[in-house]
Amino acid sequence: MTLITQFGGGKTHTLTTLYHLATQGNAAAGYDGVADLVREAGVGSIPKARVAVFVGNAWDPQPGRETPWIDIARQLAGDKGVEALGPAARTTPPGTESIARVFQAADAPVLLLFDEVLNFLNRHRGSAEFFLAFIQNLTVATTGTTRGAAVISLPRSQVEMTEWDQQWQDRISKVVRRVAKDLIANDETEISEVIRRRLFEDLGSERVRRNVATAFADWCFERRAQLPPEWTAVDTAATETKAREFLRSRFEACYPFHPATLSVFQRKWQALPQYQQTRGTLAMLAQWISIAAQEGYRKARTEPLITLGSAPLDEPGFRGVVLGQLGESRLVAAIDTDIAGEQAHSKALDADTKGPLRDIHRRVGTAILFESSGGQTDKVAHLPELRFALGEPEVDTTSIDNAASALEDRSYFIRKAGSDGFRIGYQPTMKKVVSDRRASLDEATEVKPSLRRIVDDEFRRGASIPVISFARDGAEIPDTPRLTLLVADPELEWSGGGSLRVQVAEWTRQRGTSPRLYPGALVWCLKKPGRDLRDKVELMLAWKRVAREVAEGTLGGEFDRSDRADLQSKVKDSEVAAKDGVWGDYRFAVVADGQETDGLKAIDLGAGHSSSGETLCGRVIAALTSEALLNESVGAGYVERNWPPALKESGAWPLTSLRQSFLNGSLTRLVHPDATLRDKVVEFVNRGDFGLASGRKPDDSYERVWFKEPVGTEEVAFEADVFLLRKNVAQALRAGGPPEPLPTLPPAPDAGTASAPEPGKDVSTTTLRLVGTVPAELWNRLGTKILPKLRSGSDLKVGVDFSVTVSSANAAILAAELRQVLKELGLDDAVRVE
Structure with a gap:
């Protein structure tokens, strides 16, 4: 009998019921539903039988049951059944006569139940041909006896079958159905x-x-x-x-x-x-x-x-x-x-x-x-x-x-x-197609150029200061007093240390092989580690490629209408996301700071997103301002508080030195230092906070002094001979007080009455030398008090020997500034910096 069922259609329960009926006999009459079954079948009693069960999904060879037919023979007749198969049964399927001898050895009606046959064949494919031969011989032997029956369950549905399963399902069905009766069993209830x-x-x-x-x-x-x-x-x-x-x-x-x-x-x-x-x-x-x-x-x-x-x-x-x-x-x-x-x-x-x-x-x-x-x-x-x-x-x-x-x-x-x-x-x-297109993007010709372009465009959008993108060498970065934003290449990722920090520090101090005069004017903006920005740019490129293919007609037929309708909005969203990625990834600003060990100070800008009302350049400027590293302007009180101690006595600060202090990190940075300082000096002088002087004379007076009066911006020149004067000095100079007079010499005799020196008499001279250590804060007073006295003699010579100890990182910057000052004073040939 062939039990044909759908997967899960009740075949296992049917086989289980047959097993209990055959093994229990009349004792099974007490089970639920059995009495109805016996009555409907028209039999007076339930005959007992010897039952052999083969469950393909559970069967594996073991000692004493090396093959399915040995296992079945042992279940039916014990060792006698195995002996009836003969010695060749360990390797060869038994013939019909051997199987008949097993039935006789059972000495009772026999019932053979086969379940999950395909599962067994699938797991033991090497034994499939042997098992098929055994099934064929078994069906023939069973038809030759009136005291035996075999029930083989086969699935009806082919949904879960592989091609191999289907092939063997057909082969077994052909063998069994030659002599079998089909029974379709279903157990469908609520x-x-x-x-x-x-x-x-x-x-x-x-x-x-x-x-x-x-x-x-x-x-x-x-x-x-x-x-x-x-x-x-x-x-x-x-x-x-x-x-x-x-x-x-x-x-x-x-x-x-x-x-x-x-x-x-x-x-x-x-x-x-x-x-x-x-x-x-x-x-x-x-x-x-x-x-x-x-x-x-x-x-x-x-x-x-x-x-x-x-x-x-x-x-x-x-x-x-x-x-x-x-x-x-x-x-x-x-x-x-x-x-x-x-x-x-x-x-x-x-x-x-x-x-x-x-x-x-x-x-x-x-x-x-x-x-x-x-x-x-x-x-x-x-x-x-x-x-x-x-x-x-x-x-x-x-x-x-x-x-x-x-x-x-x-x-x-x-x-x-x-x-x-x-x-x-x-x-x-369409997102899947976008993912495929993204995987096919070329890194060198598509991703990197687009990545750099969108970064550069976003930093330049609405920029209020010069922007230099992706410099490959320090020589490409100009040494200018104007605040400049330097955008690092997206390939460079700032982690706070390592070779990138060393490179940024070097390019901030040096322009090529020459020390920079204005390192404080450079503001670096660097990318955080990670692929967020790159992923968003790749996604944008993929969406654009898909949109182009749909527009050209090479893509789109397999997509829903809703997918095609959303395409343009997806492209726009990806562009916005890429811009947001620039804001989110470029979150570190780095500036020169003499108080740091390596001369650099890093600022975390935090998370950000693009908006029409703000620019990346403005975001960096705002962050520097909040950290007190940058100001839009400067007040008179700030200048007064930071007046160099060495210049407090004279009260005159050269505008070249003043500007340099705002550019080398000594004082706060200014967005537009030249324009801001010109405007503020004009304002300070007009308001009487400071004075302005130009054309310094040997007697420490000036050719022109402005104080509490309008002054044109053209007069505010960043030159060594133009000075910002403290209020008290400017007031004294405007009051007309005469400078300290030079020592007077005896009048020379009249040329007509002068007598020649008496022969044999020489004028006696003495050379005076001032040697010692002078505190830096007294240097200006030394010049104003001592030099006029020394000018009364002849052959005046003044030499200097300054020494100062600074960090190695800042030594080159200071030396460059000193050389610049000496050059402005015209002393670059007479005084050298060692």
Whole structure:
């Protein structure tokens, strides 16, 4: 007899029933339903028989049962049965006569039950031909006796068969059906009752069952406006208490399953041609429960009910059962990519989820698969259905909605359907094509040039100071007093140290081989480590390429109309995201700072995003300003407080030195130092905070002094002979007080009466030398008090020997500044810096 069933159509239960009837005989009459079976069969008693069982998915060779026929012979007649097969049976299938001798050795009616034959053949492919020969001989031997029967179960559905399975299914069927009678067995009953009786021996505590049902019913009732009406609709005349009780009864009836878990197969899968409503569901749920039990020990998250979201799609066996029932094996790629693969999009989104929301994106994706893959015409998982299927007392509907939107935005096979629906299919969305195009981008000719272009464009947009992008050498960076923004190449990533910091420090101090005069005017902007910006630029390029291909007609026929309609908005969004990536990645500004060990100070700009009202250049300037490293302007009080001690006595500060102090890091930086200082000096002089003088005379007076009067900006020249005067000095000079007079010499005799020196008499002279150490703060007073006295003599010589100790990092900068001052004074040939 050949037992033909669908997968899960009741074949195993039929074989089990036959086993108990044959082994128990009349004792089996007390089992439920057996009396009805005996009466309907018209037999007076139940004969006992010797039974041999072969279960292909469980059978493996062992000592004493090296082959299936040896195992069957031992079950029927013990060692006598094995002896009846003969010694060749260990390697060769027995013939019909050997099998007949086994039947005789059993000394009783025999019943042979074969289940999961294809499974055995698949696992032991090397024995397939031998087993086929054994089955053929067995069927012949069985037809030759009146005291034996064989029942071989074969699946009817080919949904879950491979090509190899189908080939062997056909071969076995041809052999068996020559002498067999087909019996189609089905055990289709109401699904919920079958599940209760066949999957669970005990549903656990009745109190827990009622508490869980009550909690879920209350949650659904409070959110009934957001859930499917078929689950929450009750008679309008019913009271709130009755409505809650109705919901509770529905949850209690399905416990430990969520009602949506069981109903989805009736609501949406029932029309599928390959789906077996009862046994197909049992096949899935049996594995589901087994895996869920293991997960309960392995993971911290447990669920009071088995929801659609908990389906273990990451298990290949379970996934195979699901896709077999759906009849759509092409969904494997969609499941792996978006829901349950090692690199699935849901897994990436769930990386930071925890507590009740743990794995929420995977659960939403799983529910979308079950709700949108049935046989109905409208294959859509609507948000109300997802909320009902996944909602629980600690998870609100908003979290489910957000997870669905986030997953759809990232997925390659899940797409929006209408205003509140989602569906999954084997056809990729446009995002998948974009991903493929992104993978084919050329790094050297497409990615890097576009990356540099978008960075350069974003920094230059609305820039208020000069921008120099991607300098390859320090010599390319000009040594200018104007504040300059230097944008580092995207390939260079600032981590706070390493070779990049050394390079930036060197280029800040040196221009080529020459020390810089204005290192404080340079502001570096560098990228943080990571691929965020590069990823966004690659995505933008991919979207643009897809848009171009669609416009040219080479792409787009396989996409939904909604995908094509959203294309331009996706391109625009990717461009905005790339600009935001520049703002987010270029978050470090680095400036010269003499107080740091290596002369550099780094500032973290923080996270940012592009906007029409702000520029990247303005963002850097604002950050420097907030750190007191940059000012738009400067006040008189600031200049007074930072007046060099060496110049306080004279009260005169050369404008060249004043400007240099704002550019070398001694004083705060100015965005536009020359223009700002000119305007502020004019303002200071007009207001009487300071004076301005030019043309210094040997007697320390000046050719021109301005104080409390308007002065033209053209008079404010950054030259060594133009000075900013302290208020008291300017007041004294404007008051007309005469400078200290030079020593007077005796009048020379009249030329007509002068007498020649007497012969033999020489004028006696003495040379005076002033030697010692002078405090720096007294240097100016030394010059104004001592030099006029020394001018009364002849052959005056003044030499200097200054020494100062500075850090090695700043030595070159200071030496360059000193040489510049000497050059401005015309002493660069007379005084050298060693």
